[in-house]
Amino acid sequence: MGTGARIQAKYVHTNLVAEDWRGLARFYQEVFGCVPVGPERDYRGTTLEAGTGIAGAHLTGAHLRLPGYGEGGPTLEVFGYTPCVERVPTAVNRPGYGHIAFQVEDVTRARETVLAAGASTVGEVVTLQLSNGQHVTWCYVTDPEGNVIELQKWA
Numbered sequence: 001m002g003t004g005a006r007i008q009a010k011y012v013h014t015n016l017v018a019e020d021w022r023g024l025a026r027f028y029q030e031v032f033g034c035v036p037v038g039p040e041r042d043y044r045g046t047t048l049e050a051g052t053g054i055a056g057a058h059l060t061g062a063h064l065r066l067p068g069y070g071e072g073g074p075t076l077e078v079f080g081y082t083p084c085v086e087r088v089p090t091a092v093n094r095p096g097y098g099h100i101a102f103q104v105e106d107v108t109r110a111r112e113t114v115l116a117a118g119a120s121t122v123g124e125v126v127t128l129q130l131s132n133g134q135h136v137t138w139c140y141v142t143d144p145e146g147n148v149i150e151l152q153k154w155a
Contacts, residue, residue, distance in 0.1 A: 034064035099148035
């Protein structure tokens, strides 16, 4: 940055743009225990168009509190946009945001639960050893719309 200035910041949310925001929100609630935080969003008009740079923009959706946090914790913002561009194929190595991660008690069992709820596999369950000797067991799966999720357990 060069100036030495630092912004005082607090992490608030991550946004997922969904083809079916209600269905995707339901998936995260049922599988991971995310909790809806009202109100639902329904925005359109010149202010939204100015903010998004999209003519005719209309978005609807909701925030879901992520598991493991109390009131005021970070959320997963699941929105549907009109117009919506075509989805690109899922890839864990595409530059930009790659995945969200959830810590679980048993990666294999969590993977089976996610797959039974409509998710897909990306890779296998593996364990890596860090240079400090810690081990992390993890895998990648996708949600029903192809967004990558990491399931992990540290030992």
